[in-house]
Amino acid sequence: MTDTPQQPALRLQGIVKTFPGVRALDGVDFEVMPGEVHALLGENGAGKSTLMKVLAGMYQPDEGQIMIAERPVRMTTPIEAKAQGVVLIHQELSLVPEMSAAENIYLGELPLKSLGRVDWTTLFDRSNAILKRLNCKFRGEVTVANLSIANQQMVEIARALTVDARVVVFDEPTASLTDSEKVVLFDIINDLKARGVGIVYISHRMDEIFTLSDRITVLRDGAYRGTLTTADTNEDEVTRLMIGRSLDLSRDVNPPKLGDTVLEVRGLSCAPLFENVSFAVRAGEVLGFYGLVGAGRTEIAETLFGLRSPDSGEILVDGAPVQISSPQSAISLGISLVPENRKEQGLVLQMSCRDNITLPQVQDLTSGPFVSSGAEMEIYEQYREKLEIKSPSWRQTVGVLSGGNQQKIVIGKWLSMKPRVLIVDEPTRGIDVGSKSEIHNLLRELAAQGYAVIVISSEMPEVLRVSDRIVAMYHGRIMREFSADDVTEDSLVQAISGIRAENAA
Amino acid sequence: MSNPTDFNPVRWLMRNPIWGFVLIVFIFFSLVSDHFFDYRNFQNILVQTSTIGLIALGMTLVMINGNIDLSVGAILALAAAFAVDVQSWAMFATWGNWQILPAVCLALLVGIVLGALNGFIVWKTGVDAFIVTLGAMLGIRGLVFVYTGEQSFYAMNFAYSDFSALSVGPLPVLAIIFLLCTLAVHWVLSRTAHGRNTYAVGGNREAAVNAGIRVGPHMMVNFMIIGFLAALSGVLLSTQMGAATPNLGRDYELWVITAVVLGGTKLTGGKGDIIGTFGGVLAIGILRNGMNLMQVPAFYVYVILGSILIAVLFLDKRFNRTADGGLRL
Numbered sequence: 001m002t003d004t005p006q007q008p009a010l011r012l013q014g015i016v017k018t019f020p021g022v023r024a025l026d027g028v029d030f031e032v033m034p035g036e037v038h039a040l041l042g043e044n045g046a047g048k049s050t051l052m053k054v055l056a057g058m059y060q061p062d063e064g065q066i067m068i069a070e071r072p073v074r075m076t077t078p079i080e081a082k083a084q085g086v087v088l089i090h091q092e093l094s095l096v097p098e099m100s101a102a103e104n105i106y107l108g109e110l111p112l113k114s115l116g117r118v119d120w121t122t123l124f125d126r127s128n129a130i131l132k133r134l135n136c137k138f139r140g141e142v143t144v145a146n147l148s149i150a151n152q153q154m155v156e157i158a159r160a161l162t163v164d165a166r167v168v169v170f171d172e173p174t175a176s177l178t179d180s181e182k183v184v185l186f187d188i189i190n191d192l193k194a195r196g197v198g199i200v201y202i203s204h205r206m207d208e209i210f211t212l213s214d215r216i217t218v219l220r221d222g223a224y225r226g227t228l229t230t231a232d233t234n235e236d237e238v239t240r241l242m243i244g245r246s247l248d249l250s251r252d253v254n255p256p257k258l259g260d261t262v263l264e265v266r267g268l269s270c271a272p273l274f275e276n277v278s279f280a281v282r283a284g285e286v287l288g289f290y291g292l293v294g295a296g297r298t299e300i301a302e303t304l305f306g307l308r309s310p311d312s313g314e315i316l317v318d319g320a321p322v323q324i325s326s327p328q329s330a331i332s333l334g335i336s337l338v339p340e341n342r343k344e345q346g347l348v349l350q351m352s353c354r355d356n357i358t359l360p361q362v363q364d365l366t367s368g369p370f371v372s373s374g375a376e377m378e379i380y381e382q383y384r385e386k387l388e389i390k391s392p393s394w395r396q397t398v399g400v401l402s403g404g405n406q407q408k409i410v411i412g413k414w415l416s417m418k419p420r421v422l423i424v425d426e427p428t429r430g431i432d433v434g435s436k437s438e439i440h441n442l443l444r445e446l447a448a449q450g451y452a453v454i455v456i457s458s459e460m461p462e463v464l465r466v467s468d469r470i471v472a473m474y475h476g477r478i479m480r481e482f483s484a485d486d487v488t489e490d491s492l493v494q495a496i497s498g499i500r501a502e503n504a505a
Numbered sequence: 506m507s508n509p510t511d512f513n514p515v516r517w518l519m520r521n522p523i524w525g526f527v528l529i530v531f532i533f534f535s536l537v538s539d540h541f542f543d544y545r546n547f548q549n550i551l552v553q554t555s556t557i558g559l560i561a562l563g564m565t566l567v568m569i570n571g572n573i574d575l576s577v578g579a580i581l582a583l584a585a586a587f588a589v590d591v592q593s594w595a596m597f598a599t600w601g602n603w604q605i606l607p608a609v610c611l612a613l614l615v616g617i618v619l620g621a622l623n624g625f626i627v628w629k630t631g632v633d634a635f636i637v638t639l640g641a642m643l644g645i646r647g648l649v650f651v652y653t654g655e656q657s658f659y660a661m662n663f664a665y666s667d668f669s670a671l672s673v674g675p676l677p678v679l680a681i682i683f684l685l686c687t688l689a690v691h692w693v694l695s696r697t698a699h700g701r702n703t704y705a706v707g708g709n710r711e712a713a714v715n716a717g718i719r720v721g722p723h724m725m726v727n728f729m730i731i732g733f734l735a736a737l738s739g740v741l742l743s744t745q746m747g748a749a750t751p752n753l754g755r756d757y758e759l760w761v762i763t764a765v766v767l768g769g770t771k772l773t774g775g776k777g778d779i780i781g782t783f784g785g786v787l788a789i790g791i792l793r794n795g796m797n798l799m800q801v802p803a804f805y806v807y808v809i810l811g812s813i814l815i816a817v818l819f820l821d822k823r824f825n826r827t828a829d830g831g832l833r834l
Binding site: 307326346348 | 692696697698699700701702704705708709711712713714715716717718719775776
């Protein structure tokens with residue numbers, strides 16, 4: 001890299017992009033210097049993804065200019081963008097699972113011999129060189145489907161390094177990574193930075209942004225809201241720019257009005273996913289499940305919801321042992337599950353807001369043979385108001401709503417079934433900061449209304465904020481149970497990393 | 506989002522491009538052919554399309570479910586063979602015209618049972634419906650040949666073949682049956698809980714399971730509905746011919762799928778409706794009828810239909826693209 005007076009590796013000027021009925025980007029300015037990590041922040045729908053797609057050549061801006069090393073460029077495809085040195089690392093992994101890591105790294109650009117034959121030697125040599133640079137412990141020959149999510153992400157990153165990248169865009173890279181995997185990723189980002197690559201880093205997670213970035217640019221409603229130097233700002237200021245108001249992050253300290261034990265689990269096992277799990281949850285409290293990805297939390301939830309059958313152990317509802325063999329029986333016992341991936345497991349994206357909410361009970365909302373539209377509207381309106389769901393109309397397909405509103409639809413769907421126990425798996429995954437605290441308040445409020453709430457989360461601040469008690473899990477076992485008063489971040493981290501506290505209660 | 510009461514015809518046509526096409530071919534043939542715009546010809550078109558149309562109704566349900574049924578042509582043939590053969594069984598010899606009743610009932614039952622079997626296998630084995638019903642298509646067609654000994658069955662009771670010539674007022678009975686079934690399936694799909702679940706299961710099977718919908722039995726019901734409709738179609742076709750041939754209904758699955766896809770139903774499931782399917786069925790019916798009247802050789806119908814299938818789906822993609830734009834290949 002040259003050390004002439006620094007000129008931006010990439011500069012966007014006055015970018016405007018409209019879609020029918022929406023001004024997705026409204027004159028956005030953005031620049032990245034070589035060797036800088038520039039974070040891009042904004043709530044869902046603020047225009048981050050659109051901006052990135054403009055950058056990567058997937059969209060053409062209606063107005064404005066893209067400059068690379070101060071030369072205006074036009075990029076009409078991702079391949080062209082890559083040739084200019086702009087590489088996007090997608091939020092959702094876009095790998096071909098059946099192919100080897102090496103083939104994925106060079107997908108579309110496989111080194112060739114004569115007659116169009118693939119030059120396997122060169123392919124594997126080059127990919128292994130890149131993987132080594134990334135400190136990866138696997139080789140290019142391995143099939144992607146056999147890699148962990150974190151390693152798959154490494155393949156995605158390796159893909160970016162096949163060209164001499166000037167700018168690498170990371171779109172929510174840590175969404176599916178564990179804490180230790182994050183450390184590796186951050187090392188790689190710092191390494192790229194040291195080589196003079198400009199990094200655009202998109203994330204919802206404030207802590208990451210403050211550890212990594214040099215500058216922060218905030219978008220709101222498709223418009224540029226300002227650029228801050230990370231060292232001179234704080235989370236409050238950034239949040240205010242992002243959502244246009246301050247956030248209330250305090251936890252309400254009112255002691256919960258506890259009711260009877262609604263759900264109790266004794267010695268539940270489903271090898272090898274979880275073993276000898278016992279806990280109880282009472283009406284009016286939030287029980288948090290904290291642990292690393294793969295600790296068995298989601299699987300316990302799935303067992304309670306009848307999606308898995310346990311090997312042994314007892315489940316008691318209101319003190320009476322029950323068999324939960326299917327979601328139907330779970331629902332009839334008053335147990336509801338808001339699943340981890342709302343798009344894959346919770347919502348029918350092409351269906352309207354109303355129809356998604358009434359989905360589990362539509363067969364009971366009939367007058368004669370037909371579904372009663374009136375009864376459906378009543379339920380929809382009730383939960384739209386109660387959960388403050390923002391949607392232009394009941395007919396809006398849920399696919400286009402923001403993550404926060406989608407999550408509220410799923411929660412509304414289950415509340416409308418009048419459950420006793422509400423299990424919420426990763427309540428705020430992929431949801432922006434503003435809506436996050438709304439969801440947190442909602443969960444607290446639901447407990448106050450007498451629901452027994454179980455929250456599964458991989459985010460420590462979240463568990464600490466919403467839970468009355470916290471169960472820490474490690475490798476399918478409950479390591480320790482904390483009450484909100486005696487929990488500390490240190491003890492929690494120890495518990496979920498398998499370090500058994502000496503004075504475990 | 507628009508209000509349900511403000512109906513915008515242009516918008517509606519953009520969402521249902523097939524009806525635009527129906528309108529165009531209708532006007533085209535009315536202008537170029539002397540015989541097309543004629544009340545009796547319209548009756549003809551309805552009767553001719555009823556065979557494929559009935560099955561297309563069931564196929565719409567199955568395809569919105571994210572499944573497909575390739576065995577409909579074979580089910581049609583087997584049901585037709587039963588309907589024609591059973592009425593001449595010795596045990597019904599003294600029943601007079603009533604001998605037709607057990608024959609038709611049995612034929613329809615065969616359709617329902619075969620549909621149930623398709624659905625049951627898809628449910629319990631988790632094998633893709635395409636494969637299951639491909640197997641069923643071959644197997645059932647084989648049974649038809651075994652059953653008929655490669656011969657055609659002829660209806661001895663003339664009341665049976667006269668049925669297809671009956672009319673109620675201005676409408677032929679076959680057209681009435683088709684229209685009533687269309688209305689019934691439209692209601693099931695758009696207004697009942699079963700219909701709602703059909704969209705949910707096809708739109709996101711996992712979410713449907715999580716919502717407590719019993720997905721397996723649900724899909725089986727739709728396979729039974731299409732089995733019934735295929736059998737009904739077979740019975741009606743055999744009344745028109747007064748006979749059942751072992752090759753009856755060959756390639757019908759392709760015509761039916763073409764009609765349903767023309768009508769905007771997605772192969773991937775979750776999307777589609779009966780209004781579109783009805784348009785798709787009419788489009789094929791009018792095209793075949795009109796070209797026949799103009800004495801265009803039948804092969805051209807295939808060429809034109811094939812081109813139109815691609816054109817209509819292209820238009821659908823153009824008009825109904827999401828803000829996301831989809832991938833440029």
